[in-house]
Amino acid sequence: VLRIEFYEEGDRLTKALSNSDIREVEEGEFMPHRIVMADEIKGTKTIIEIVETKEEELSEDYFTLRYLRR
Structure with a gap:
């Protein structure tokens, strides 16, 4: 999507x-x-410029309700 x-x-x-x-x-x-x-x-703008990307594995724990409520 552009x-x-x-x-x-x-x-x-x-x-x-x-x-x-x-x-x-x-x-x-x-x-x-x-x-x-x-x-x-x-009439304002927010600009995000990505300089570098890195592939990393995310733990499934990050997406549990318990973790998100911390």
């Missing part, structure tokens, strides 16, 4: 998320390295 638009009732555009600088990080796996969330009402 762009997602968020609307309030009445079809007023409130925010837009744009993904760009798409790179292959693993064989057949692509990831945006620049993500911009624009607030169309306030």
